[in-house]
Amino acid sequence: MTERVKLTIPSDPKYLCLCRKVLQHLLAGHDVSEDITQRLILCVDEACSNIIKYGYDGCPDFPIEIAFSLADDRFEVQIRDYGKQCNPSQFKSRPLDKIEPGGLGTFFINEIMDEVHYCTDREKGTLLTMCKHLVKNECFPAQNKSRGSHEN
Amino acid sequence: MKIELESHRNENGSATLMIKGEIDMNSSTRVRARLTDLFQSDQNMIVVDLSGVSYIDSSGIATLVEGLQWSHNSKKIFRLTGLTPMVRDVFEIARLLTVFEVYDSKEEALKEA
Numbered sequence: 242m243t244e245r246v247k248l249t250i251p252s253d254p255k256y257l258c259l260c261r262k263v264l265q266h267l268l269a270g271h272d273v274s275e276d277i278t279q280r281l282i283l284c285v286d287e288a289c290s291n292i293i294k295y296g297y298d299g300c301p302d303f304p305i306e307i308a309f310s311l312a313d314d315r316f317e318v319q320i321r322d323y324g325k326q327c328n329p330s331q332f333k334s335r336p337l338d339k340i341e342p343g344g345l346g347t348f349f350i351n352e353i354m355d356e357v358h359y360c361t362d363r364e365k366g367t368l369l370t371m372c373k374h375l376v377k378n379e380c381f382p383a384q385n386k387s388r389g390s391h392e393n
Numbered sequence: 394m395k396i397e398l399e400s401h402r403n404e405n406g407s408a409t410l411m412i413k414g415e416i417d418m419n420s421s422t423r424v425r426a427r428l429t430d431l432f433q434s435d436q437n438m439i440v441v442d443l444s445g446v447s448y449i450d451s452s453g454i455a456t457l458v459e460g461l462q463w464s465h466n467s468k469k470i471f472r473l474t475g476l477t478p479m480v481r482d483v484f485e486i487a488r489l490l491t492v493f494e495v496y497d498s499k500e501e502a503l504k505e506a
Contacts, residue, residue, distance in 0.1 A: 254419035261415075261448070279448075279479045280486075286450050290418045345451035345487055352486055 243312040244271070252293045252322075253301035257286055260307060264318075271311055273375060280353045281316060281373060287346035288320050288369055296324030296367065316373045323366035329359035396420040397445070398427045407438035407470075407503055413445030416453030425456045432463045437470065440502045444475025449483050461493060470494075474502040 246267050250256040261282050268278045289305055297303045306321040332347050350357055356372040396414035403409065408431050416424055431439050441457065443449075457473065464471030474496040476484065484490045496502035 254417065257417050257419060258415060276478070276482060279482065282448075283450060283483065286417060290450065290452065293418065345454055349451060349483075349486060 243310055245311075246309045247307065249304050249306045250289070251301060252297040252303040252305055252324075254290070254293060257289055260289060261286055264309060267309055267311055268316075271313075273316075277373075277375070281318075284350045284353050284371060285318055285320070287349050288318075288371065291346055292320070292322040292324060292367075295327060296322045298325065314375050316375055318371050320369045320371075321366065326361045326365075326367055329361070332359075396423060398423060400427060400431060402434070402436060403503065405438075405503070405505070406436055407440060408434065408436040409440045409442055409499065409503070411442045411445065415448035416446055416456070417448065417450045418452045421450075421452040421456045424453065425459065428456065428460045428463070432460070432467060432469065438472070438503075439464070439469060440472045440474060440496075440499065442475045442499050442502075443473060443480050444477065444499075446475075446477055446480050449480050451487075454483060454487055454489065457493070458489070472496055472502045474499050 244267065246263060248260065248263055250260055264282050264285055265278060268281065273281075285307070289307070292305055293299065293301075303322070303324060308319045308321075310317040310319075350371065353373070354371045355374050356370070358370045360368040360370070396412065396416065399411040399413075401409045401411075410427060410431060412424060414420065428439070428441075439460070441460070446453075460471050463469075472494045475498075476495060481490070484493075484495075494502075
């Protein structure tokens with residue numbers, strides 16, 4: 242069975258937490274592991290932040306429509322805005338060997354989600370569709386193992 | 394979602410910034426402003442305690458990267474401690490965990506370099 246939840250938030254950063262809470266609640270009812278939940282929340286949050294920053298140029302009064310769809314093995318989210326259209330082929334992630342602020346949001350989305358599609362074939366705005374295939378009880382290994390990091 | 398920022402200046406010339414809550418596009422500007430103040434102070438070491446942070450996005454990471462860059466420019470020490478699993482995971486995805494000086498405890502982080 243597929244569960245669907247829709248919400249619309251204003252393009253004001255103070256409402257991003259609402260979207261995160263709704264998604265967390267939805268995923269909690271479907272045995273999605275905590276680490277995958279957090280990664281999916283991150284992707285949706287980054288997509289909405291990009292819309293606020295680039296699509297609506299920081300104006301806080303425009304709509305962001307979000308539609309979540311969750312089945313046993315597939316999570317899909319569609320995010321619709323009516324702002325400035327950007328050319329998806331020009332969305333660039335920050336090269337990871339360059340240590341500088343910014344450019345990570347798109348990288349997170351591309352790294353975490355299995356499918357990412359931007360549709361600008363409309364009069365105004367963009368429809369972003371992102372999908373993630375879910376595997377029961379899957380965790381990201383990095384979450385639970387010691388990491389080879391430069392820790393002191 | 395509120396974010397709480399609490400900074401302490403310690404006797405050994407270090408400062409601790411304790412962050413509680415969620416760091417996102419809405420709250421990262423406050424974190425950045427507080428870090429700016431700390432870098433402009435005469436403290437020679439700044440330790441950011443993230444043990445109360447349940448969520449961080451790319452704007453939060455970018456703020457900490459800025460802090461790292463300021464530390465290089467000012468020759469001040471900049472350290473992170475108390476990374477929660479969510480925060481650690483985001484650092485790992487961004488391949489930034491090895492770029493920062495990350496400590497398990499605040500006490501270790503506050504030891505002299």
